[in-house]
Amino acid sequence: MMMTLFWLLFKGEVGKGWPVIADALSQAAFFIMIAVLFPLAVGPAPDRLAELAGALIWIAALLSAIPAFDRLFIEDMRSGWCEQLLSYGTPLWLYIYAKLAGWFVLSILPLIGILPFLSIMMGLSLASLPVLALSLSVGVFAMLLLGGLAAGLSMGARRSAMLLSVLILPLMLPVLIFGVMAVEASIAGQPAWPHIKLLLALCLFFAVICPPATQFALKSAIEER
Amino acid sequence: MANLKFDALANPSQFARLARKIAPICLFGSMILFGWGLYLALFGSPADYQQGESVRIMYVHVPAAWLALSGYLGLGLSALFFIVWKHQLADIAAQAIMPVGAGFALICLITGSLWGKPIWGTYWVWDARLTSMLVLFLFFIGYGALRFGFDTPEKGAKMASILALIGCINLPIVKFSVDWWHTLHQPASILRSGGMAIDSSMLWPLFVMFAAFQLFFIWIILHRMLWMLALRRLERRNQTAPAATARMSAEQ
Numbered sequence: 057m058m059m060t061l062f063w064l065l066f067k068g069e070v071g072k073g074w075p076v077i078a079d080a081l082s083q084a085a086f087f088i089m090i091a092v093l094f095p096l097a098v099g100p101a102p103d104r105l106a107e108l109a110g111a112l113i114w115i116a117a118l119l120s121a122i123p124a125f126d127r128l129f130i131e132d133m134r135s136g137w138c139e140q141l142l143s144y145g146t147p148l149w150l151y152i153y154a155k156l157a158g159w160f161v162l163s164i165l166p167l168i169g170i171l172p173f174l175s176i177m178m179g180l181s182l183a184s185l186p187v188l189a190l191s192l193s194v195g196v197f198a199m200l201l202l203g204g205l206a207a208g209l210s211m212g213a214r215r216s217a218m219l220l221s222v223l224i225l226p227l228m229l230p231v232l233i234f235g236v237m238a239v240e241a242s243i244a245g246q247p248a249w250p251h252i253k254l255l256l257a258l259c260l261f262f263a264v265i266c267p268p269a270t271q272f273a274l275k276s277a278i279e280e281r
Numbered sequence: 282m283a284n285l286k287f288d289a290l291a292n293p294s295q296f297a298r299l300a301r302k303i304a305p306i307c308l309f310g311s312m313i314l315f316g317w318g319l320y321l322a323l324f325g326s327p328a329d330y331q332q333g334e335s336v337r338i339m340y341v342h343v344p345a346a347w348l349a350l351s352g353y354l355g356l357g358l359s360a361l362f363f364i365v366w367k368h369q370l371a372d373i374a375a376q377a378i379m380p381v382g383a384g385f386a387l388i389c390l391i392t393g394s395l396w397g398k399p400i401w402g403t404y405w406v407w408d409a410r411l412t413s414m415l416v417l418f419l420f421f422i423g424y425g426a427l428r429f430g431f432d433t434p435e436k437g438a439k440m441a442s443i444l445a446l447i448g449c450i451n452l453p454i455v456k457f458s459v460d461w462w463h464t465l466h467q468p469a470s471i472l473r474s475g476g477m478a479i480d481s482s483m484l485w486p487l488f489v490m491f492a493a494f495q496l497f498f499i500w501i502i503l504h505r506m507l508w509m510l511a512l513r514r515l516e517r518r519n520q521t522a523p524a525a526t527a528r529m530s531a532e533q
Binding site: 215229272273 | 364416419420422423426427430431432436437439440441443444446447448450451454455457458459461462465
């Protein structure tokens, strides 16, 4: 029952068609923009770029996810879809999971597609690509969970776009730290698996505490209208 | 769950009566302890054999760090009480703590930075503890941004409480990750050791300053809470009887 509900909501998110695909592509475009800014700022020296490549790609991926959070729940809240779900008795956290899962699937695919090209451009050895892709996937999902929380919390606040970044970034620091350490371990030829496991643990932790908190926030936002 | 005996703590008038009695004691005590502690810190304790006189910043820096951390935990606890038991007093406590905690985190960062210049030769270094304190400061700022991002601080109360709770749960994780980050990226260390083994002649002034700061913190929080309680009562009265208050202010 839960799984069919989740699947229905998930298909609803993904099946919206062009609007969500456009969102995912614009997120990918933003990712490319930021990733290109770094070599322009740091200088073309290949050794320096290769040293910083893992960190820079990670930061670009995380920052490019932030503009999307503003739009996560706003349409559904405004159109009354969330209130409808509540009145049907649907657990909101299921809706939140479905929405985040749909967003993740749509946004991670272009990101991973761009990674090989970015790695070559930044001088990151292609041998580290699987670790980079895996750690980024887990990290972006954790970022989405936190972003959903931040979006729910700032529902109804003024200037919520700026507020979102201020809320997410301190919570995001462990993910960034472990993710970049995984990539750097892989570059240094050491096993990255311990760092990836820590990343997965963090992601799991956020997957447990964030959606209920987001549900509480969305419910409060609905009730206070 | 809501009718656990915590309701006894939640009565605003009872709190106000208790706070009005306790607050002057705290202020008086903290002033005395500050006087004694400052004398001890500046004159009554020895200079460090390596750091010289600049070690005396420690007597402000360390209590500030403790107050910043315990302030954030207090914020989380108040948030928990507000979310679960819906005590209005808990929300007032959280609102009272936030700027004070952030202020002490800032004091810790600035005094640490001033301490660092003569000792390490630089104002800032990405040490594990400094970075953790910076992140704690950002947590406070995030809470404040969320709280005041709404039209009135009361509307943001629930959301900000959730953020405080998540932040408290996250704090150990952030501390752990920053520690690991620092040990893995350890540069040629310009710090001699992770901390000072402290001599008893310095420990006693530190305790006195600790107590002084802690009493000051309690006083300022109680004071702010009393002030906010009065403000909220006034607003409620203004909402329910605007004509009456207009008459009252006209009579004055």
